[in-house]
Structure formats: structure tokens, C-alpha cells
Amino acid sequence: MTKNIFFPITLILLAYGFWSSPNFKEISAGIAIFLFGMLSLEQGFKSFSGGVLDKILKNSTDKLYKSIAFGVVSTSIMQSSSLVSVLTISFLGAGLLTLSQGIGVVFGANLGTTTGAWLVAGYGLKVDIGAYAMPMLVFGIVFIFQKSSSLKGIGYILTGLGFLFLGIAYMKEGFEAFKSTIDLSAYAVGGIKGLLLFTLIGIFATVVMQSSHATLVLIITALSAGQISYENALALAIGANVGTTITAIIGGMSSNIEGKRLAGAHLIFNVVTGLIAIIFIYQIIYLVDFSAAKLGIQADNYTLKLAIFHTIFNTIGIVVMIPFINRLVIFLERVLQPKKSTDEIGYDGVLYLNDSVLEFPQSAMGALIRETKHLYDNAFEIIAHGLNLKRSKIVSSMELEEVIKYTHAKKFIDIEDFYEKRIKDIYSEIILFSTKAQASMPPKSIEELYRLKLASRDIVEAIKNTKHLQKNIVKFSAHPNQYIKKEYAQIKFSLAELLRNINIIATTDEEDVIVLLLSKVRINTQKYDILSNGKLDELIRNRFITNQMATSLMNDSVYVYNIRNKLCNMAEVLFIEANSDLAHLQEEVQITQSEVETILEKKE
Amino acid sequence: MGAKKIIKNITEFLNLTNFTVNSKRKALKDLLAKLKKKRVKVLRELKKDLEIQEEKELQEELELLSFHIKKAKKKLADM
DSSP, X not given: OHHHHHHXXXXXXXXXXXXXXXXXXXXXXXXXXXXXXXXXXXXXXXXXXXXXXXXXXXXXXXXXXXXXHHHHHHHHHHOOHHHHHHHHHHHHHTTSSOHHHHHHHHHHHHHHTXXXXXXXXXXXXXXXXXHHHHHHHHHHHHHHTSSSHHHHHHHHHHHXXXXXXXXXXXXXXXXXXXXXXXXXXXXXXXXXXXXXXXXXXXHHHHHHHTOHHHHHHHHHHHHHTTSSOHHXXXXXXXXXXXXXXXXXXXXXHTSOHHHHHHHHHHHHHHHHHHHHHHXXXXXXXXHHHHHHHHHTOOTTOHHHHHHHHHHHHHHHHXXXXXXXXXXXXXXXXXXXXXXXXXXXXXXXXXXXXXXXXXXXXXXXXXXXHHHHHHHHHHHHHHHHHHXXXXXXHHTSSSOHHHHTTSBSOSSOOOXXXXXXXXXXXXXXXXXXXXXXXXXXXXXXXXXXXXXXXXXXXXXXXXXXXXXXXXXXXXXXXXXXXXXXXXXXXXXXHHHHHHHHHHHHHHHOOOHHHHHHHHHHHHHHHHHTOTXXXXXXXXXXXXXXXXXXXXXXXXXXXXXXXXXXXXXXXXXXXXXXXXXXXXXXXXXXXXOXXXXXXXXXXXXX | OOHHHHHHHHHHHTTXXXXXXXXXXXXHHXXXXXXXXXXXXXXXXXXXXXXXXXXXXXXXXXXXXXXXXXXXXXXXXXX
């Protein structure tokens, strides 16, 4: 409702402003061009992010100081803390960053925005910046029309910078011309009242423009034209810092719980920093004057002093908040929690897939791998419980003969119900996400994506086979015929062994262990197959089991064979890291069916 | 000279043409060393007084290790 009223009112007010003041029109056009430039710049950097930016983010955020440095450097280069924040939220949502690493990047990004103030105050206002804009725009457009995505990216960056420069030039001219008609500085408000009022105006302006950078440039140009007082400009800068969190909050709302927590951290950081700046405003102003004198900046150069102020209060914010990062993480994890299901099985949805990560191919792949692992994690539980085995015992060091004696529950679980609640949605989201992600992926990655999709299908097939198997496991596990009972115990044993081996493969990084276990799983699949090892014939020939029991056992042996094969195929794709040495050696070390048969023949 | 030709000349000059094969070879060599080390460990274990089941499992592991070592050596020779 408010949005519906707010939008037309804004349009009417803008139209009235344009009609009544040509200078207001010029300043507004400057802001619009500047914002358009930022969009173009973001678009340009995104086309490179597939290979470079997300790789750097992944490798340079393992320590807090590195995360902060990454935030500072990337925001300084891209001149957009919003892009860095959204990228961080995407990575966090995809599970590629921890919350504390993400917080470090966001803190750094806040400090990185101050470079924009320095550039505009120190350079943008002193030269005819508009003159640089024109060639940039022309060259940029020429690059945009090229086929290569890299050249297109360069084109977007150039046009982005061109529009930024042009926007600044328009704002500067607008304020200069304004000076001859209206003196806005006459509306300056001094003291605490002015500080609070202009902080609120700064928040409002940034919320509307969704860019603290644009607000800051507007403040600097207005300050250089003498349209606002220095004290009020400082308050506006504080407000711009608080208002910028709205972009992160909007980005976080569409993200998963981790993204929401990061948006929360961003809000807390900027509000705390803003409060510190308001409370200690006079001490910070003194520090600014002191630093300006040391740097050789003239006492009346208020634009550069504003840049110093911006840097100082953001640095203070980081210094104050660093000791509390772990507590902040604990607080956010306690306050913002995922929705819990109330029923016994509990619904489980996707954890890592987020559409915002689709623009970054490597991150999208990382998110898919994690989500498929999540799918397997649920499948492990379903298969174990479907066999009435305890998951904790399977992954323990307990002898497997003992493991199969422990039952999970008195009654067998409903696999169909489990499938509906914990598999179906995740599986369909994986397929949907893969389809969307492959649009921006190179052919080699599409191949990997295809293998991941097959791995997901193998997991689902293994669950379906377990469902078919479960009925007879229930029936024959407590059967008076000791022979059939023993065969079904053997089935449980072989599948428990499979799950244990896959768990070891998933958790180790010892390549020799992975190679040996994968071969062992393949060999045992053949070895435990009662059709090929002659066990079934023996049972029938000696009349140890009835014909009905034999057909049940024969059918179930197919299900067991399928489960083993599907999970082994899945493990080869999912648990051998794509960039590891072993991934390059798959052809060399993978055991073939004929090799399995040769090994088993030798044994016989 | 076209860009493709320049890249080709540089890769040839820096001997990067067999880069994939060389990195595969190195990875296989590393794996072979690990497998050999493991075989020595298993052989040492087998000399101990073991229960029948444990000995059987180790024998199976030894057979698999020997199989992979032989296979890796052959692949290395073919590269």
C-alpha cells in the first residue's frame, strides 16, 4: 500500500522539481547517470567474476585479516560495496564462506568505499572530469558490441566509468549553478539537532538511491559548491553509511539463513559505527583536523577532510568490532535460526542453492556439489534407517557384524514419506538449478555438471531400490528359516559396509585410500551378488529355502546390486574433488568390470 | 603474426605443450609412491600374529595394492 502511494508521489515531486528548477534537473540527471554507471560497472565486473573474482574470494578469505583486506581491495577496485556484499552473500549461501569470513569481507568493503570519497574529493572535483567521460563511453560501446564476453566486460567497465564521471560532472555543474539562485547552506542546522537531522537525511537519501557511494559523491559535490556546511556533510556521510545496509538486507532476504545473518551483521556494524561517530563526533573532527594537517591538506579543504572523516570513522568501526566478531556470529546464529519442522521426520529443503550465485559459474558449481552432498547425506540416513540400521553405528569403528545387530527403531520407517520430505524437493531443485547454471558455463563445466546430475539421479535410484528391498528385509530378518534369515543379514552387512566405505571416501583426503576403497566396493558388488557367486543355486539345490524365498532373494539381489553400483558411481563423481590429482587420473586408476572379474577369478 | 601463432610459439618456447601429460605423469608417480608405501605397511602388518579374519582382509588389501601398483607402472611406461 505504502509502496503504491510512494512511487507516484516520488514521480510527481521529481516532475515538479524539474519544472521549477533546471539546476535540480541537472543534479538529478547527474545522480541518475552516476547510478546507471554503477550498474554498468557491476555488469562489467560480473562478466569477469566467473573465473577471477570468485576464485580470489575463495582463496583469500581463510583468515580474518585476509577477508577484511579482500573487502577493502575489491571494493576500492570495483567502487561498489553492494556488488561485494551481494557476492559475499551468494558465497555464504552456497556454503563457500563461513559467516565470520563473510563478516570480515563486509567490514572491509565498508572501508573500501572510502576510496571513492578520496577519488572524487581529491581528483574528480579538481579536473574537468566530464571530458574524460566521452572517450570512455565511445570506446566502451565499441567493446560492448564485440562477441567475446571478456571484451564485452571491458566495454561495460569503460562505459560504467564514463557514466560515473559524467554523473559527477553534472552534479558538480548543477550545484555550481544552484549557488547563483538558491543558497542551500542557509538551511544548515548546527549542533546535535543538525547532526541527528542530517544523519536521518543521509539514511533516507541512501535508502532511496540504494548506494552510499552515490550519496557520498552528492555530498562531496554539494560541499565543494558550498551548498551544505561541513558539519552537516559529516552527518550526511554517517547517515549514508547506515542507509547502505538496505542493499545488503534486500540481498539477504532472498538468500538462505546464512545470507540473512550476514545482512544482520552488516546492519549491526553500520549502526554501531554510526552511533560511535555521532557520540564522538567532536573527537573525530579533531582527529580529522590533526590528520589533515599531517597530510598537508589545507584547513579549508572540506571535501578532502570529509574523505578523511569517512576513512577514520569506518576504521574505528572495524577496530571496535573485530574483538566481537565471534560473539556477533554466536548472537546472529541464536537470533536468526532456520525454520524447524514439527513432525517426526522433519522436512528438509535446499541449503546451498541460491539464484544469486548463478551469475558466478564456479560458485554455482560449488553450491551444486555441496547440495548434492547434502542430498546424499539425507539418502544415507534413509538407506540406513530403511535397513533398520543405526547411522551412528555404521560410521563408527564398531565391527560390522555388531552393527547389524543394533536396530534403528522397533518399527521400520516409511521410506516413501522420507523421500517426499527430505529428498524430492532437494532433488528437483538441484535439477532446476543445474539447468539454469549451465547457461553461463563453459563446455568443460557443463560436462562436470552433467556428471553431478547423474550422481543425484544415482542417489535417488539407490533410495528407490532400498524401498523395494525393505519389505523383504522386514519379512525375513526375523524368519524362522535360518538360511533365508542369514542371507538377509548378509544383505544388511554388505550395504552397511558400502555405506561405511563411502563415508570414509567422503571424509579422507588420502588418495591411496580412496583408490583402494573404490576398487574394494566394485569388487564386493560382484562378490556379494548371489546370482553370480552361485550361492542361490546352492540354497535351492539343497532345499534350504522355498521357491518363493528363492525368487524374493533373486529379485532383492538385483536391488542390492543396483544400490551398490549407483552409490559407487555417485561416490566417484561426488567425493573426488574436481581439481584434485585423482580427478585427472580417473581413467588410469578406475577399476573396470573385466578387471573385477579377473581379480575374482584369481581368488577362486 | 596472429594472436594464435604468438601463443603457440610461446607455449613451444616454454615447453608447455606436454603440460597436461606431464602433470598427469607427476600425479600418477605420486600416487604410485603412496601405494608402494602402503604395501610396505601392509606387508609389515601381515608378519604379525593376526586373527584369521584380519589376516584375510589384509591379504585382500595386499592383492588390490599389487594390482594398482602394476597398473600404475604400466600406465606410466605408456605415457
